[in-house]
Amino acid sequence: MKTVCPGCNLVCGLYIDNGNIDFRKNAPVNAGKLCKFGMKLPEYYAQPQIKSTKSKMSKAINEASKILSSVDKSKVAYVSVGNTTCEEHLAFMELASTMSAVVNTGFGVFGDLPIGVGIPLEEIENAKNIILAFINPYEQYPLLTRRILKAKNNGANIINIGFFKNRNLASENYILNPTNYILELLELKLNGFANGVIISDLHFYTNPEVVKILLNLAKSTNSKITFMKPFVNSSGSIILSKPDNQKSIPQILEGCISGDIKVLYLLETDLIQIMPDESKVISALENLDALIVQQSTKTPITEYANILLISERFFEKKGTVVNVEGRVQENEGISTKGIQIISNMSLKLNKNALEYSDLHNKVLTSLNIKSDASLNEYEIPSYPKTPLNMDTTVSETVQEQKMQSSASLSSASLKDMETSLMYLYNPFLWHGVNEYDFVELNLDTVKNLKLDKGGMVELISNNGTIRKPYKVSLDIPNNICISRSKLPININNISPIKLKKPIKV
Incomplete structure (x- = not known):
């Protein structure tokens, strides 16, 4: 079966058969190569699966729908960080919208900033100037390193900005102080850098002001920029989900603790795994009236779920994902179990059924792809992208705020x-x-x-x-x-x- 690695938003191609992986040498992103995580996918997929019978699943869906229909709609939060297909994420969005809610991706804190799609990886190989900002490709994204090394071998000047050196890649290193790095980044002078490529890492703890500073740097130097992301369909979820009214993951946890959120519905998302303060997450979960978890494997979050909706593993899912370049790739699984769960929930709430074919067509439209015949993993769609000339003004109070933050860190x-x-x-x-x-x-x-x-x-x-x-x-x-x-x-x-x-x- 042709599938992709769920490890990160590079979305490397591979084959999987009876739990074993095989290299897909014609894969457009990785040409058959896999990082350590990709090589260990059989172990990842061998994690204990949640077992359930058809009758138990029907009962769980009934119970979940009763909870969603009885609680104040404003007290429910839906979260999907991009660990599933576009079609399943869209189904989740449609369910949430019928309840006058949005799906929170964790990236809503960045608002309308152009973070969803970056540049083709080939442009990194051909770049003459590259900035690596708060990213260590060797350790975080090894398959990205191959592209940067090609650029270096072609004579590219590589500059590293961060908390430690990128000795094997960068010829220049600007090391920032962790307690005051935003101010230092604002004041950094990069004489001579122009017409290059800026590569950074984007996740739930990235400060939006850092993103703005890097976007401003890209504009002022006529450079292109790309943000790496942690999950297989992070870019797809960002493109599909509108940032309006989204909450960050910390805001959702605070809402659970304060009582503003009474019910939490998580789609292929384990907040205990992805957040650094596990005790705070657990306290937030224990303060809920109900926690609904939809996923296939046993993880820490399943121990706290009031209702478990058991779906299929990622490689078994039918659907598409969007990688960091904007490249759309199909997962050749045949199961739509996760979508069917959400559809059954919708029906129990007296809403419309959700069909894979309809969802798939809506996804293609959102990605500016005319039809399945036009879906080609070797070509990146030319769908609309947010221009870099938008307003990315750094907050006027950022210096004061960051100085206070630094002082707070010292006093603590x-x-x-x-x-x-x-x-x-x-x-x-x-x-x-x-x-x-x-x-x-x-x-x-x-x-x-x-x-x-x-x-x-x-x-x-x-x-x-x-x-x-x-x-x-x-x-x-x-x-x-x-x-x-x-x-x-x-x-x-x-x-x-x-x-x-x-x-x-």
């Missing part, structure tokens, strides 16, 4: 804390797989702490203390500690910590 830190603990987001982290059970430190930090080779480092924060194995990285400054998997002491994107050599017992 423990005595003598000098290190910022931050996540290096990657497909394993987003999908709840603990692949990297270590943190990364600068060599000087290891020497100063006199850490034992092959030993542990102690991380102390206001949220507790843990011990972790460490790995030395030459690219990380002394004031940075990086984790590629979630840690209980890091409940924010960036947290102040103190490092110590563990006392032997």
